[in-house]
Amino acid sequence: MAEERKPVTKKEGTFDKDLIRELAELLSETGLTEIEIEHEGKRVRVARTVTVGANSLAVDAGRPVQPGERGGKEELHHPGTLHSPMVGTAYRSPEPGAPPFVEAGTRVAAGQTILIIEAMKTMNHIPAPYAGTVLAVLVDDGQPVEFAEPLAVIEKG
Amino acid sequence: MFDKILIANRGEIALRIERACKELGIATVAVHSTADADAMHVRLADESVCIGAPPAKDSYLNIPQIVSACEITGADAVHPGYGFLAENARFAEILEEHEITFIGPSTEHVRLMGNKIEAKDTAKSLGLPLVPGSDGPITDLAQAKRIAANIGYPVLVKAAAGGGGRGMKVAHVEEELDVGLATARIEAKTSFGDDTVYLEKYLGHPRHIEIQVLGDGAGNAIHLGERDCSLQRRHQKLWEEALSPALNDNERARIGETVAKAMRELRYRGVGTVEFLHEGGKFFFIEMNTRLQVEHTVTEMITGIDLVIEQIRIAAGAPLTLKQQDIRFNGHAIECRINAEDPRTFRPSPGKITHFHPPGGLGVRVDSGAYAGYTIPPYYDSLIGKLIVHARTRNECLMRLKRALGEFVVDGIDTTIPLFKALIAEPDIADGQYDIHWLENYLA
Numbered sequence: 001m002a003e004e005r006k007p008v009t010k011k012e013g014t015f016d017k018d019l020i021r022e023l024a025e026l027l028s029e030t031g032l033t034e035i036e037i038e039h040e041g042k043r044v045r046v047a048r049t050v051t052v053g054a055n056s057l058a059v060d061a062g063r064p065v066q067p068g069e070r071g072g073k074e075e076l077h078h079p080g081t082l083h084s085p086m087v088g089t090a091y092r093s094p095e096p097g098a099p100p101f102v103e104a105g106t107r108v109a110a111g112q113t114i115l116i117i118e119a120m121k122t123m124n125h126i127p128a129p130y131a132g133t134v135l136a137v138l139v140d141d142g143q144p145v146e147f148a149e150p151l152a153v154i155e156k157g
Numbered sequence: 158m159f160d161k162i163l164i165a166n167r168g169e170i171a172l173r174i175e176r177a178c179k180e181l182g183i184a185t186v187a188v189h190s191t192a193d194a195d196a197m198h199v200r201l202a203d204e205s206v207c208i209g210a211p212p213a214k215d216s217y218l219n220i221p222q223i224v225s226a227c228e229i230t231g232a233d234a235v236h237p238g239y240g241f242l243a244e245n246a247r248f249a250e251i252l253e254e255h256e257i258t259f260i261g262p263s264t265e266h267v268r269l270m271g272n273k274i275e276a277k278d279t280a281k282s283l284g285l286p287l288v289p290g291s292d293g294p295i296t297d298l299a300q301a302k303r304i305a306a307n308i309g310y311p312v313l314v315k316a317a318a319g320g321g322g323r324g325m326k327v328a329h330v331e332e333e334l335d336v337g338l339a340t341a342r343i344e345a346k347t348s349f350g351d352d353t354v355y356l357e358k359y360l361g362h363p364r365h366i367e368i369q370v371l372g373d374g375a376g377n378a379i380h381l382g383e384r385d386c387s388l389q390r391r392h393q394k395l396w397e398e399a400l401s402p403a404l405n406d407n408e409r410a411r412i413g414e415t416v417a418k419a420m421r422e423l424r425y426r427g428v429g430t431v432e433f434l435h436e437g438g439k440f441f442f443i444e445m446n447t448r449l450q451v452e453h454t455v456t457e458m459i460t461g462i463d464l465v466i467e468q469i470r471i472a473a474g475a476p477l478t479l480k481q482q483d484i485r486f487n488g489h490a491i492e493c494r495i496n497a498e499d500p501r502t503f504r505p506s507p508g509k510i511t512h513f514h515p516p517g518g519l520g521v522r523v524d525s526g527a528y529a530g531y532t533i534p535p536y537y538d539s540l541i542g543k544l545i546v547h548a549r550t551r552n553e554c555l556m557r558l559k560r561a562l563g564e565f566v567v568d569g570i571d572t573t574i575p576l577f578k579a580l581i582a583e584p585d586i587a588d589g590q591y592d593i594h595w596l597e598n599y600l601a
Contacts, residue, residue, distance in 0.1 A: 086221070086222060086225065087206055087207075087208050087209075087222045087225040087226045087229065088225045088228075088229065089228070089229055119221060119222075119224075119225040119228075120221050120224050120225055120228070120255075144229035144230070145229075146206050146207035146208070147191070147206075147207045147208050147209045147210075147216075147222065148191055148207055148210075149207070
C-alpha cells in the first residue's frame with residue numbers, strides 16, 4: 001500500500017483504459033506526480049500519491065526504490081518526514097498567488113508554518129516540529145491529503 | 158440521485174453498501190484507518206481516504222475527518238452502515254450543515270429513539286404494545302398488590318435508577334411481593350443511592366422478534382415481516398431467521414400492520430427496526446433501531462427486496478413505491494454470524510487468515526470482507542462475515558445451512574462456525590423451540 005495510482009476525482013463518461021495505462025507509464029518514467037490531459041471534451045487526470053500508514057512503514061522497508069521516484073525511500077523513511085495529522089486539502093502558500101511558506105532548502109525555525117491543511121472550512125497551520133532545513137515538500141498546492149500522508153521532509157539542525 | 162456516496166464504515170457492511178451503490182451506478186468512497194489499508198472495502202471502492210489511526214475514536218468515529226474526506230472527494234451523501242456513527246444525531250446534523258445527505262432517518266427521529274424513556278413514551282403514544290407496569294414509583298405494599306394483580310404474576314420489582322440486573326426481584330405469587338419489594342429497595346438504595354422502585358410484568362421465556370420497516374418520511378410506510386433473533390449471548394445476536402417459527406400469518410399481519418401504522422403516523426424515513434419481546438402470544442416493545450441492521454439480509458432473502466438500495470433511493474428523496482401488498486414472503490432464511498472468536502468461550506481471536514473458502518451453491522450467500530492472507534485487526538468488533546442461507550421451507554433451509562457450514566473453511570483463527578455446526582444438531586433448534594435464554598443455558 002506504499003504507493004498507489006488512482007484518479008482522485010472521478011470524471012464523467014467512459015475511460016479509455018489504454019490511454020490511462022499509457023499515462024501511468026509515462027508518470028513512472030518521468031517521475032512526475034500528476035498528468036492531466038484534455039481530449040475531445042474528456043479530461044483525464046492521472047496522479048499518484050504516496051500513502052504511508054503506520055503499518056506499511058515496516059513492510060515497505062525492503063522495497064527497492066526506482067531512481068527519481070517521488071517520495072522515494074530516502075524521503076519516506078527519513079526520520080524527519082512530516083506526516084499529515086488530518087484529512088484535508090493542502091495549501092503551500094498563505095493565499096493564492098503568494099509565495100509558498102517553504103521550499104526545498106528553506107531554513108525553518110521550530111513552529112514555523114510548513115503548509116496549511118484546510119479541513120471543514122478551517123485553515124490548519126502545520127508547523128515545523130523543530131528547527132532545520134526543508135529537504136523536500138511532497139505535496140502540491142491544492143492537493144487533497146489523507147491522514148498520515150507524508151507532507152515534507154525536514155532535516156533537524 | 159447521488160453521484161458519490163462515502164461509506165463511513167468498514168468490514169462486511171461497507172462491502173454490502175458498495176454493492177448497492179454499484180448497482181445504482183453511484184461512485185463509492187471508502188474511508189479507513191491505518192490498520193485497514195489492506196481491507197476489502199478499501200480495495201473494492203472507487204476511491205479511498207485514510208482518515209486516522211486504528212482506534213475507532215480516531216478514525217471511524219472521527220466526525221471532522223469524515224466530513225473532510227467528503228469534501229476532498231466531493232461525496233454528496235454518507236452511508237453510516239451500522240454501529241459507529243449510524244445512530245449519532247449530531248453527526249447527521251453536521252453533515253446536513255455541510256449540505257451532505259445522511260442516509261438515514263431525520264435527526265429528530267434518531268435522537269428520539271436513542272433515548273430509552275422518550276422512545277417508550279413515543280411507542281406508547283403510537284399504539285405499540287409495551288410491557289405492562291406501574292407507570293410510576295411504588296409507594297406501599299397495598300398499591301403494589303393491586304397493580305400486580307392487574308398486570309398478572311409473575312411481576313418484576315425494578316429499581317428506577319437501576320441497571321445491570323441489580324435492584325431487580327421477581328415475585329411469582331402475591332406472597333413473594335412483600336419480600337421482593339423490600340430486598341429490591343435495599344439493593345437499589347445501596348447500589349444507586351435511590352430506593353425508588355416500580356413494577357413490571359416479568360417475562361420468563363420471551364423470544365426476540367423484530368419488525369423491519371421502510372418509510373419515505375412523507376407518511377408512507379410498510380413492514381417487511383419479522384426476524385426472530387432469540388439466539389443470543391450477552392445480548393449479542395448470533396443466529397437470526399425470517400420468518401419466525403413462532404408466528405402464524407394472522408399474528409404476523411397484525412403486528413406488522415400495528416408497526417407500519419405507527420411508522421406512517423411518525424412519518425418515519427428510511428429503514429428501521431422495531432424490536433419486541435414476544436411471550437404468550439403477546440408483543441412488548443423494547444426499542445427501535447433507526448438504521449440498517451446486521452441481520453437485514455434474511456429479510457432480503459425472503460422478500461427479494463434490496464433494503465440498501467431502497468434506503469439510498471429514499472434518502473435521495475424518492476417516494477416509497479412499494480405497497481404492502483407487493484411484499485410477499487418466499488420461503489425461509491437463516492443468518493449465522495461468523496465471528497473471529499473461540500466458539501465456546503467467545504474470546505476474540507484476531508490474527509491472520511491462512512485459508513478462506515466460503516460456501517456456495519443455490520440459496521447460499523456470504524457477506525464478508527475476509528480473504529486468505531487477511532489479518533484481522535484487534536481494534537474492532539469480531540464479526541468477519543455472515544452466512545445466509547435461503548430455501549423453500551425451514552427444514553430445507555436447515556439442511557442447506559448444515560451443508561454450507563460443512564463447506565466453510567476459515568483457517569488460522571478461531572470462528573463461531575463449530576458452534577453453528579453443533580446447534581444444527583440440537584432438536585430444539587430443529588423444532589424452532591428456543592427463547593432468548595436458550596443459548597446461554599446451552600453454553601453453560
